[in-house]
Amino acid sequence: MRASKLYAPTLREVPAEAEIPSHQLMLRAGFIRKAAGGVYTYLPLAWRTLRKIEKIVREEMDGADGQEIAMPIMQPSELWRESGRWDVFGEEMFKLNDRHGREFCLGPTHEEIITDLVRNEVRSYKQLPLLLYQIQNKYRDEIRPRFGLMRGREFIMKDLYSFDKDEEGLDVSYKKMYDAYTKIFSRCGLVFRPVEADSGAIGGSNTHEFTALAKNGESEIAVCTKCDYAANIEKAEAVVLYPQDENELPLQKTATPNAKTIEAVIEYLNMPIEKSIKAVAFQDEKDRLICVFVRGDHEVNEIKLQNAVEAVNLRMADENAILAAGGIPGFMSPIGLKKGTMVVVDETVMEMKNACCGANEIDMHYVNANPKRDFGEVMVKDVRLIQKNDACPHCGASVDITRGIEIGQVFKLGIKYSSALRATFLDENGKEKPLVMGCYGIGVSRTMAAAIEQYHDENGIIWPRAIAPYEVVLVPVNAKNEAQMKLAEEIYTELKKEGIDVLLDDRKERPGVKFKDADLIGYPLRVTIGPKAVEEDKIEIKVRKNGKTIYDTKDGYVKNIKSLLEEL
Amino acid sequence: MRASKLYAPTLREVPAEAEIPSHQLMLRAGFIRKAAGGVYTYLPLAWRTLRKIEKIVREEMDGADGQEIAMPIMQPSELWRESGRWDVFGEEMFKLNDRHGREFCLGPTHEEIITDLVRNEVRSYKQLPLLLYQIQNKYRDEIRPRFGLMRGREFIMKDLYSFDKDEEGLDVSYKKMYDAYTKIFSRCGLVFRPVEADSGAIGGSNTHEFTALAKNGESEIAVCTKCDYAANIEKAEAVVLYPQDENELPLQKTATPNAKTIEAVIEYLNMPIEKSIKAVAFQDEKDRLICVFVRGDHEVNEIKLQNAVEAVNLRMADENAILAAGGIPGFMSPIGLKKGTMVVVDETVMEMKNACCGANEIDMHYVNANPKRDFGEVMVKDVRLIQKNDACPHCGASVDITRGIEIGQVFKLGIKYSSALRATFLDENGKEKPLVMGCYGIGVSRTMAAAIEQYHDENGIIWPRAIAPYEVVLVPVNAKNEAQMKLAEEIYTELKKEGIDVLLDDRKERPGVKFKDADLIGYPLRVTIGPKAVEEDKIEIKVRKNGKTIYDTKDGYVKNIKSLLEEL
Known part of the structure; x- marks a missing residue:
């Protein structure tokens, strides 16, 4: 390809709406243009990268026995009503009517469609396992589409669905996909971690998110500094912290005038924060009051709490609800709440000795509270957020908290959809059973954005070679110079012949403009043909990643380029 | 690939809803499944064929300087209002609102989006020509989706848009696409004709449809029996027919009691139908009355008429409108209509001598009407449908009327969209001018269906090798026979190594079932490994297209297969 023909309109200005580097750089370097909020056109450079990512995805899906199909984007509402998700998805799903008034949605995911497809065709265990996938546009009506391709409303996904005869089969399919995902993101050159995650609205009992590490990522993850443990902080198990043993002193009520916050209480009592107990009160979708107690320096993990109390939605509790349960906002205590109030105490709190906590009286706290002795019958659960330097639940080393971008997710769905849609098969004994399913997604367009978040500098993108x-x-430094152009054309022909994916920048622009564009767009290698190349047989090869510059002769440069590319 | 793993659920029964072979066979052979009316899932076999078609399309688009991009499927209404087409498309366009109430449509085509894209970026004639294309789902809410992939509501299209600085540039781009389309459909193995067509609602002044000849096609086309002229009958020029010269006799009114139809009139008057003139009256969207006269054995071409009188919609005229213009339904004549009535006379009618036509009186006709002498001031136009055995407008040989499937269309749009959306550039003299556009579509999924319409027999599909x-x-005749399976595996490995796209039917089914499926799915070649192959080194190669069976040895079969494939 010749740059003079390439449609890659670059911008010198950073568009104001773009907040993060991938969004800014994709606009500036002529990769994407916005058509509407969260809806983009992919220009030729972006499309080439996306097609390379797709190719890697396809090869690994095919290699893991996946078969490619294409399901409709426009999905009839009937199937979604059958699974019960038509209303669950709510405003996040784009809905439309056809001219006859029939309801459709734009697929945010395809569990319903695929389950419907196979329920009519898969009849015997002999047809299993079955792994079907597609690469396609998906649709979610995000409240606030943002960060360019990171959180769009129309985006490209690969989704694979596995069908097995039992849980063991599902384990095998899950492992296959887990391994394939590891290969895919490695081949794309990304720094990523498969992290344990919460299964959220799609359901299922076991799931990993593949997360590209990036400081602008929307996911917070806990990563072990020693072993390969990583988990979304929503999910990450917080190991129980055991304080030094000490004798239990008698519970004692003490005045703490105006000390409504943990900080004020410990200052007033002159105690370390690790000896304080913090209270937080929630209400769920059924208006149940849930009083939660974590250590003063810990935070409540709402997802864990939600799962512990089997709630769907949590909100901060109304003051009246707290008062009605015998609690005093700002001084709430597990001791003295009305019977029947739901009290959840974090596991670490239960191990605390001689701690301070509220006393359910205005301006009063307890000291020397010993939860096991004093708290009575409460629900004890891991409901705190993991923190930096907490112990890794796998190896005990300390964990770090970092951010990342979710680029893939693997899910064990089990029989959730196959039971709802009655997708069954006959097992070895002729018994009818529901298919055991898994689903596995990769954000293809998001992977491109994640790569840019990981690889860029102040001058532009730095692409991993594979994508x-x-x-x-x-x-050619001067496209009007015949000798330079002649040599450049020879090299262009030779590199293409060698199977190298090369762009010839034959534009009649100043060298500065061409070098700036090369850095901005982020080609892994730049080969420069200037007077030195023509007169001294010194062909300049520059590595975008580290700025390393090498000179080689016309006889040697191809080999050099090939070995440089192999390292990138 | 192994058939035991392939998801290709075949059906023994022809589904009742499927009316034409391509639809029936794609359902039976496990290529597609319906998700909703006109909305299908493509199963692995169909997807493989579609990907091969896409690859051919891509190669030829890239070869013709097209650059691939991907535009949104979800398009904001604002652009469509700017072009004035939001309402024009009417119920055929799927429309939806996002959660904030903003209006979108699902792209039936992308002129608006692409014009918007380039209007912000293309500034100089130096950036032209520019050819951008995509391969993507398109959406049209057909009143009556039918014939499987032939007339769906969600379907795959390639659409390319060209931008040039002037009409000459557009001519070049148009020719490039015309030639690329010719290559694409030839490579797909289709029998097709580029036919002159009417430009319809999209607008533009020059267009060809690429039509695959097929008796179940929805397009009727006129094809010269001698030269390469072909045209959609809506568009095909009807050559003027000159009768034998004769002396003009005096116009004479004669009674034709109850003879309201041409057949009744000529029977009553005992005249050949070629000497009769038929009247048809229309009204347009502005309620204008349009009285049309064609020869008794000819039919009015409503598209030509519409273009001639610059109407958007035509309907049969109300009786009252005819009466108000001084016409008598059933006996209408150009002679004696009120002044100002729009009268359109077909060119061939103007050459008639001593013909009969209505007299604008009940039960009365004229004989010896000589239009040039008697009809006064009328609009003379080619407004008739071409008929079998009419003269070819190019070479004069006789034309045939045949049916076909529109699989591609090339369009000169001119400045229709660039003026509406103000997409301009600066020419060599620094003058601002609207971009000159063309658009070029290929129905990718429809091409697959068209291939099946052209190539099938009572046993199933007969695929052209390329797709x-x-x-x-x-x-292997008996998959439980070790020797047969061993040989089959060896051949399988060897064929794959040779780059041949081979499926091993390792299913433990009866040979009859496997042979029937092979014929149904329609693989170009079948290689059979039975006792003869094992014991006598006779490998059977059967050509699906003609049933020809060849035996070859283990040393020779690869060469044989390769040369057979080259012919297919």
Whole structure:
């Protein structure tokens, strides 16, 4: 390809709406243009990168016995009503009517469609396992689409669905996908972690998110500094902290005038924060009051709490609800709440000795509270957020908290959809059973954005070789200089012949403009043909990633380029 | 690939809803499944064929300087209002609102989006020509989706848009696409004709439809029996027919009691139908009355008429409107209509001598009407449908009327959209001018269906090699026979190594079932490994297209298969 023909309109200005580097750089470097909020056109450079990612995805899906199909984007409402999700998805689903008034949605996911497809065709255990996938646009009506391709409303996903005869089969399919995902993101050159995650609205009992580490990521993850443990902080198990043993002193009520916050209480009592107990009160969708107690320096993990009390939605409790349960806001205590109030105490709190906590009286706290002795019958659960330096639940080393971008997720669905849609098969004994399902997604367009978040500098993108729109940009310094152009054309022909994906920047622009664009677009290698190349047989090869510059001769440069590319 | 793993659920029964072979066979052979009216899932075999078609399309688009991009399926209404088409498309366009109440449509086509894209970026003639394309789902809410993939509501299209600085540039782009389309459909193995067509609602002044000849096609086309002229009958020019010269006799009114139809009139008057003139009256969207006269054995071409009188919609005229213009329904004549009535006379009618026509009186006709002498001031136009045995407008030989499937269309749009959306550039003299556009579509999913319409027999599909889901099916007669399976596996490995796209039918089914499926799915070649192959080194190769069976040895069969494939 020749840059003079390439449609890659670059911008010198950073568009104001773009907040993070991937969004800014994709606009500036001519990769995408916005058509509506969260809806983009992919220009030729972006499309080349996306097609390279897709190719890697396809190869690994095929290699893991996946078969490619294409399901409709426009899905009839009937199937979604059958599974019970038509209303669950709510405003996040784009809905429309056809001219006859029939309801459709734009697929945010395809469990219903695929379950319907196989329920009419898969009849015997002999047809299992079955793994079907597609690469396609997906639709979610995000309240606030943002960060460019990171949280769009129309985006490209690969989704695979597995069908097995039993849980063991599902384990095998799950492992296959887990391994394939590891290969895919490695091949794309990303720094990522498979992290344990909460299964959320899609349901299922076991799930991992593949998370590209990036400081602008929307996911917070806990990562072990020693072993390969990683978990979404929503999910990450918080190991129980055991304080030094000490003798239990008698419970004692003490005045703490105006000390309504933990900080005020410990200052007033002159105690370390690790000896304080913090109270938080929630109400759920059924208006149940849930009083939660965590250590003063810990935070409540609402997802864990939600799962512990089997709630769907949590909100901060109304003051009246707390008062009605015998609690005093700001001084709430597990001791003295009305019987029947739901009290959840974090596991670490239960191990505390001689701690301070509220006393359910205005301006009063207890000291020397010993939860096991004093709290009575309460629900004890891990309901706190993991923190930096907490112990890794796998190896005990300390964990770090970092951010990342969810680029893939693998899910064990079990029989949730196959039971709802009655997708059954006959097992070895002729018994009818529901298919055991898994689903596995990769955000293809988001993977492109994640790569940019990981690989860029102040001058532009730095593409990993495998997903670069072109591997090499070939820049004649002066396109009006015949000798330079002649040599550049020879090299262009030779590199193409060698199977190298090369762009010839034959534009009649100043060298500065061409070099700036090369850095901005982020081709892994730049080969420069200037006077030195023509007169001294010194062909300049520059590595975008580290700025390393090498000179080679016309006889040697191809080999050099090939070995440089292999390292990138 | 192994058939035991392939998801290709075949059906023994022809589904009742499927009316034409491509629809029936794609359902029976496990290529597609319906999700809703006009909305299908493509199963692995169909997807393989579609991907092969896409690959051919891509190669030829890239070869013709097209650059691939991907535009949104979900399009904001604002652009469509700017072009004035939001309402024009009417119920055929799927519309939806997002959660904030903003209006979108599902793209039936992308002129608005692409014009918006380039209007912000293309500034100089130096950036032209520019050819951008995509391969993507398109959406049209057909009143009556039918014939499987032939007339769906969600379907796959390639659409390319060209931007040039002037009409000459557009001519070049148009020619490039015309040639690329010719290559694409030839490579797909289709029998097709580029036919002159009417430009319809999209607008533009020059257009060809690429039509696959097929008796179940929805398009009627006129094809010269001698030269390469072909045209949609809506568009085909009808050559003026000159009768034998004769002396003009005096116009004479004669009674034709109860003879309201042409057949009744000519029977009553005992005249050949070629000497009669038929009247048809229309009204347009502005309620204008349009009285049309064609020869008794000819039919009015409503599209030509519409263009001639610059109407958007035509309907049969109300009786009252005819009466108000001085016409008598059933006996209408150009002679004696009120002044100002719009009268359109077909060119061939103007050459008639001593013909009969209505007299604008009940039960009365004229004989010896000589239009040039008697009809006064009328609009003379080619407004008749071409008929079998009419003269070819190019070479004069006789034309045939045949049916076909529109699989591609090339359009000169001119400045219709660039003026509406103000997409301009600066020419060589620094003058601002609207971009000159063309658009070029290929129905990718429809091409697959068209291939089946052209190539099938009572046993199933007969794929052209280039777009067959697999080129060769390898059938061990008895998959439980070790020697046969061993040989089959060896051949399977060897064929794959040779780059041949082969499916091994390793299913433990009776040979009859496997042979029937091979014929139904329609692999170009079947290689059978039975006792003869094992014991006598006779490998059977059968050509699906003509049933020809060849035996070859283990040393020779690869060469044989390769040369057979090259012919297919």
